Amino acid sequence: MKMSGGVEWAVHCCVVLSEAEGPVPAQRLAEFHGISRTYLAKHLQALSRAGIVSSTEGRVGGYVLTRPADQVTVLDIVLAVDGREQAFRCTEIRQNGPLPATGAVCEKPCGVARVMYAAEQAWRSSLKEVTVADLAASVTADVGAGTFPALRGWLAGDAV
Amino acid sequence: MKMSGGVEWAVHCCVVLSEAEGPVPAQRLAEFHGISRTYLAKHLQALSRAGIVSSTEGRVGGYVLTRPADQVTVLDIVLAVDGREQAFRCTEIRQNGPLPATGAVCEKPCGVARVMYAAEQAWRSSLKEVTVADLAASVTADVGAGTFPALRGWLAGDAV
Ligand code: FES
Ligand code: FES
Numbered sequence: 001m002k003m004s005g006g007v008e009w010a011v012h013c014c015v016v017l018s019e020a021e022g023p024v025p026a027q028r029l030a031e032f033h034g035i036s037r038t039y040l041a042k043h044l045q046a047l048s049r050a051g052i053v054s055s056t057e058g059r060v061g062g063y064v065l066t067r068p069a070d071q072v073t074v075l076d077i078v079l080a081v082d083g084r085e086q087a088f089r090c091t092e093i094r095q096n097g098p099l100p101a102t103g104a105v106c107e108k109p110c111g112v113a114r115v116m117y118a119a120e121q122a123w124r125s126s127l128k129e130v131t132v133a134d135l136a137a138s139v140t141a142d143v144g145a146g147t148f149p150a151l152r153g154w155l156a157g158d159a160v
Numbered sequence: 161m162k163m164s165g166g167v168e169w170a171v172h173c174c175v176v177l178s179e180a181e182g183p184v185p186a187q188r189l190a191e192f193h194g195i196s197r198t199y200l201a202k203h204l205q206a207l208s209r210a211g212i213v214s215s216t217e218g219r220v221g222g223y224v225l226t227r228p229a230d231q232v233t234v235l236d237i238v239l240a241v242d243g244r245e246q247a248f249r250c251t252e253i254r255q256n257g258p259l260p261a262t263g264a265v266c267e268k269p270c271g272v273a274r275v276m277y278a279a280e281q282a283w284r285s286s287l288k289e290v291t292v293a294d295l296a297a298s299v300t301a302d303v304g305a306g307t308f309p310a311l312r313g314w315l316a317g318d319a320v
Binding site: 001003005015032033034074083090093094098099111112115119122126135139143154 | 161162163165167168169171172175191192193194195234242243247248249250251253254256257258259261265268270271272273274275276278279280281282283284285286287290295298299302303307310311314
């Protein structure tokens with residue numbers, strides 16, 4: 001299985017936005033993470049389309065979270081950036097060949113597909129349990145209480 | 161997230177092998193599922209490399225499961241065909257930019273990565289709970305008790 005590389009950037013950006021004091025320009029988010037502004041723009045647009053962030057124009061323009069960080073789950077971000085389709089795609093091969101499954105039996109998903117969907121549901125449930133606020137707390141726990149104050153200082157334009 | 165399309169074929173093939181009376185030639189597996197022999201060969205090789213199936217040469221040659229069907233999990237097949245890497249790949253973006261994480265904190269995975277890995281673990285656990293024998297039983301339950309006898313008849317060369 002493969003997840004879009006943009007997920008890592010998008011989640012980190014949401015954590016930064018949750019701790020910023022105001023809108024953060026895309027350019028600053030890109031600089032902060034040492035990544036390309038162009039490539040990041042694509043993922044910020046995906047977050048925006050999903051209603052997780054919004055952007056404002058003007059001198060103090062930039063991105064903000066649209067709701068409190070404890071109401072944005074990691075699953076919200078993953079589905080926004082990586083897409084909402086199931087990882088497993090059933091092509092109904094049971095309906096092929098000399099002994100095809102037919103009729104009523106094909107109205108419910110194949111047993112193989114059911115197992116795959118159940119596993120993806122377990123994966124989604126797990127990602128749904130964690131919010132951006134939880135992640136911000138884990139950064140503070142891991143890196144120290146000075147982390148986000150330093151981030152806010154840098155965003156405000158202080159030299160590092 | 162995306163899973164290799166070969167997973168569907170590979171799981172269905174393992175279910176067929178679990179119910180066959182002897183080795184099944186790749187050509188017959190391909191015909192049975194109405195899929196390309198060439199593309200299927202690649203996935204049978206992956207199953208073989210993972211030690212899930214083995215092939216014998218000769219007049220009655222073909223593929224067999226190497227162990228009882230209740231000892232082959234769906235996870236075994238998925239990892240064999242789709243690869244063993246985590247879907248989420250952390251590029252350590254926390255170490256980039258003007259306020260990089262450094263030192264001891266980087267010895268353990270980032271909090272974001274930990275959440276992703278935990279979700280993948282939930283997905284894997286779910287796939288690990290189901291065996292090829294369970295899937296065969298679900299086919300019988302869904303499609304009827306005549307399904308595998310008909311399969312064995314077809315494999316033995318009976319006209320359908
Ligand atoms: S027919 Fe698609 S998973 Fe069985
Ligand atoms: S640095 Fe890779 S997930 Fe945080």
